[in-house]
Amino acid sequence: MNAAPNDDIILEARNLTKEFKGFVAVKEVNLQVKRGTIHALIGPNGAGKSTVFNLLTKFLTPTRGQILYKGRDITRTKPADIALMGLVRSFQISAVFPHLSVLENVRVALQRPLGTSFHFWKSESTLYDLHDRALELIEAVNLTPWAGHTAAELPYGRKRALxxxxxxxxDPEVMLLDEPLAGMGHEDIEGTAALIKRVAADRTVLMVEHNLSVVAHLSDTITVLRRGEILAEGPYEVVSKNPQVMEAYMGTGHA
Structure with missing residues (x-):
C-alpha cells in the first residue's frame, strides 16, 4: 500500500535495515530527499553509506523497511524498472565504452530508452536527432573539444564528465551518484563539483561521499552515517560543528 505522496519529498527511506548473516550493516535509517536539492550521504569508512546507497538504488534488498519514490513503494522494484521511472544511478549502470568516441558513447546512451542499444532499422532522421541531442549533452558537460576522442583517451575527471x-x-529526474569525486585531484574535484551543481539545476541529486569537506559547498543537505545509523543531518554549517561528527571524522583527515 502506498502512502499519500508529499510533493516536497521525492525519495524516502523508512526504517531501512539490512542484515548480513546476523551483522546489522544498516539499522533503522529514515531518510528524506527533497525535490530539487543536492543531498549528500557521507560517513567515514565502514559507516554503511554504500549499503544504504545500494538499498536505495535496488542493488540490495532490505531486510526490513520501506523505500518510496514520489510516494510510490519501490521496495521490491527492480533497478531497471526504477531507472525507467526516472531514478537513475550513475557510475555503475552508465559505464562507458573505452574504445568508442565520446560522441558515440552518448549516442548509445540515448538509444537505451528505445529498448535496445542499436536500432539499425531506424530512419536516418531519427539518427540525426540523436546526434544533435548527443552534441547538446556533450556541450553541457564541457566535452565538446573531446567529442571525437575515445573514452580511453580522456583524463580521469573528463571520464567522470562523460x-x-x-x-x-x-533523462533522470533523480541522479544517484556513487562517489563521483573519488580519486580526483583538487582541480578535477572543483570542475566536477561545478558540473554536478550545474546539472542539478532542474533535477534532484543524491550522492555518496566519504569526504565531508568536498561536499561543503555542493550539497543542500548532508546526512552523516556511522555504524549503519544516522549520526547527524542538515546543512554543512550545522553538520560540520556537530561534536559527534567531529569525533567520527577525527584522525581520518576528512573533517
Missing part, C-alpha cells in the same frame, strides 16, 4: 553525460541521456 559518465554524467551518459546518465543525463536517460
Amino acid at each position: 559518465e554524467i553525460a551518459t546518465t543525463l541521456a536517460l
